[in-house]
Amino acid sequence: MYLSRIELDTKRHDTRRAIASPQVLHAAVERCFHTADGEKQRKLWRIDLLRERIYLLTLSPEPPDFTNFSHQFCAPGNKEEIKDYRPIIENIKEGHCFRFRLRGNPTHSVSTEKDMRGKVLAHVTTEQQRGWLMKKAQNNGFGLSEGEFDIVETRLLRFLRAEKNKPVEINTAIFEGRLEVTDADLFSRALTQGIGRAKAYGCGLITVMPLQ
Numbered sequence: 001m002y003l004s005r006i007e008l009d010t011k012r013h014d015t016r017r018a019i020a021s022p023q024v025l026h027a028a029v030e031r032c033f034h035t036a037d038g039e040k041q042r043k044l045w046r047i048d049l050l051r052e053r054i055y056l057l058t059l060s061p062e063p064p065d066f067t068n069f070s071h072q073f074c075a076p077g078n079k080e081e082i083k084d085y086r087p088i089i090e091n092i093k094e095g096h097c098f099r100f101r102l103r104g105n106p107t108h109s110v111s112t113e114k115d116m117r118g119k120v121l122a123h124v125t126t127e128q129q130r131g132w133l134m135k136k137a138q139n140n141g142f143g144l145s146e147g148e149f150d151i152v153e154t155r156l157l158r159f160l161r162a163e164k165n166k167p168v169e170i171n172t173a174i175f176e177g178r179l180e181v182t183d184a185d186l187f188s189r190a191l192t193q194g195i196g197r198a199k200a201y202g203c204g205l206i207t208v209m210p211l212q
Contacts, residue, residue: 001089001192003207004058006066006080008047008073015073019047019054021159022170022201028073029056032064044194044205046103059085059192059205085191088208092188096181098208100149103174105198106132120197122171126151129173136195141186142179149177157201170198178211 008015018025029045044059056073058064066080106129109118123129129151137144153174161168181187194204 001085002058002060002063002082003085004060004064004066004080004082005048005055006070006074007078008054008056009075009078010054011075012073018073022157022198023159023161023168025056025202026200028069029058029064032058032066032069033060033062034065042193042199044199046202046205046207048101057205057207059207089188089191092181092184092191094181094184097211098179098181099177099211100179100206100208101174101176102133102195102206103172103203104129104133104136104196105170105201105203106173107171107197108132122169124171129154132196133175137179139186140190140195141181141183141188142190143182144177144179149175149179152176168201170201170203172198172203179208 008019010016010019018028025045025047029043033043042061046057048055048057056069063082064080066074070078070080106123107120108123109120123132130149133149134144151173155172157168157170157172159168160166190206191208195206196204198204
């Protein structure tokens, strides 16, 4: 697995449009990967704001080719950073503690008479969103303690799903804090497969770094 990062140039119209529409950015990310015979692999991505700079992060089984992406969305001469993420994933152990960052799509399902699977609704309050992550933690091999993680940003994304010209709304929340691994296999899967819904639209990628 490879964790990659490239800085975006927000002075460009194409970049601002892509940031505003995850549908556009999803398509651009897909074009960074070349798979045989049309094979599709799970790729996670996220937009991060760090020290007033905006970056695209991707996690993928193969290194991305940012050549065309860079021409469209990045400043001339901008270079990507690509790191082998396997040493972190393969050395996950129960009891390990990490700093983490996750852009999630906190939702819940409410069943109706017509649809027993339930209608998907967004969690919109801070309490609901924190509770969503606490529940996800139990199912993904890590533990969280109250007071050791925060919601640092919430955002409502509205855009058209191109192939159906259908309006889409996604509520997102960025979580940061400290976690402890409780199940190494489940947590490794969460790192590579993501957490929650809307992964195609920049949600679900959880990144970690060891505590200093």
